[in-house]
Amino acid sequence: MPDLATVVAEIAAEMAAREDRGTVATYIPELGRVDPDQFAIAVALADGSVVEGGACETFFSIQSVSKVFTLTLALGLAGDRLWNRVGREPSGSRFNSIVQLEQERGIPRNPFINAGAIAVTDTILSGHQPKEALGEILRFLQFVANDDAVFIDRQVAASEERTGFNNRALANFMKGFGVLDHPVEHVLGVYFHHCAIAMTARQLARAGSFLAHQGRNPATGHRVVTAERARRINAVMLTCGHYDGSGEFAYRVGLPGKSGVGGAILAIVPGKASVAVWSPGLDASGNSHLGRIALERLTARMGWSVF
Ligand code: DON
Numbered sequence: 001m002p003d004l005a006t007v008v009a010e011i012a013a014e015m016a017a018r019e020d021r022g023t024v025a026t027y028i029p030e031l032g033r034v035d036p037d038q039f040a041i042a043v044a045l046a047d048g049s050v051v052e053g054g055a056c057e058t059f060f061s062i063q064s065v066s067k068v069f070t071l072t073l074a075l076g077l078a079g080d081r082l083w084n085r086v087g088r089e090p091s092g093s094r095f096n097s098i099v100q101l102e103q104e105r106g107i108p109r110n111p112f113i114n115a116g117a118i119a120v121t122d123t124i125l126s127g128h129q130p131k132e133a134l135g136e137i138l139r140f141l142q143f144v145a146n147d148d149a150v151f152i153d154r155q156v157a158a159s160e161e162r163t164g165f166n167n168r169a170l171a172n173f174m175k176g177f178g179v180l181d182h183p184v185e186h187v188l189g190v191y192f193h194h195c196a197i198a199m200t201a202r203q204l205a206r207a208g209s210f211l212a213h214q215g216r217n218p219a220t221g222h223r224v225v226t227a228e229r230a231r232r233i234n235a236v237m238l239t240c241g242h243y244d245g246s247g248e249f250a251y252r253v254g255l256p257g258k259s260g261v262g263g264a265i266l267a268i269v270p271g272k273a274s275v276a277v278w279s280p281g282l283d284a285s286g287n288s289h290l291g292r293i294a295l296e297r298l299t300a301r302m303g304w305s306v307f
Pocket residue numbers: 062063064065095096114160167192195259260261262285286287
């Protein structure tokens with residue numbers, strides 16, 4: 001078995017040397033200001049240690065990777081009732097697509113496309129003011145990362161709040177079908193802010209650890225969810241975590257993974273590791289270009305694909 005530290009160092013050097021870096025998202029103007037020439041990889045292991053390469057202490061916008069954690073929280077609140085308002089099938093459509101919503105009576109295909117994540121956020125709002133719901137989400141991230149330095153980047157949230165017309169359309173459309181319980185602006189306020197959570201690759205790798213170890217964070221000993229729930233969240237990540245690029249990601253990387261337009265990917269190696277990669281340039285499906293290539297190399301060299 002190759003040495004993990006050597007493999008991680010090699011991948012970081014290879015990614016630093018590449019000229020093809022994808023395209024930084026600009027539809028959220030604040031994300032368009034991020035330097036594409038950055039890369040980080042952090043691998044959190046069962047003994048609590050983290051093997052790192054690149055800029056693992058640089059904060060980035062986790063964007064849709066936050067949807068893994070809001071799904072975990074919403075399942076904790078609503079249990080399997082959550083699946084009455086959001087499906088768990090791949091959409092085959094872009095992350096912000098509206099086409100299936102009309103045909104499927106306002107029920108989003110899965111919790112990771114924007115429409116589905118907005119429905120999940122609505123579930124977390126139950127019995128809470130928006131500020132309290134957001135506080136719950138932030139504290140949960142800090143808890144699973146075991147690090148209070150995780151924060152909400154207000155500038156990124158405000159930037160999306162100014163330009164989030166597409167998400168407003170999705171939310172209003174679902175509201176029209178009776179799928180959302182709370183006022184659209186409350187739900188979107190919480191959604192935009194949880195997408196704007198900023199973390200480092202080291203923190204994100206640690207935060208995903210409970211999914212790699214049957215629901216228990218090995219670094220802290222905290223049980224976050226049951227083994228069964230961790231397995232199911234991983235299944236949805238594998239099938240839906242990269243939107244219309246989910247098949248390609250499973251084919252090339254072979255791990256449950258969740259991407260975000262900030263350029264982060266969280267990937268889970270069941271029983272072994274939680275991996276965070278970050279590179280801001282995206283591919284055509286809105287997933288990190290170098291992040292995916294780095295994970296492909298990691299699983300190939302370490303023999304870590306689940307298949
Ligand atoms: O709602 C949005 O469009 C963003 N806040 C999140 C989208 C996202 O991260 C898609 N992922 N690759």
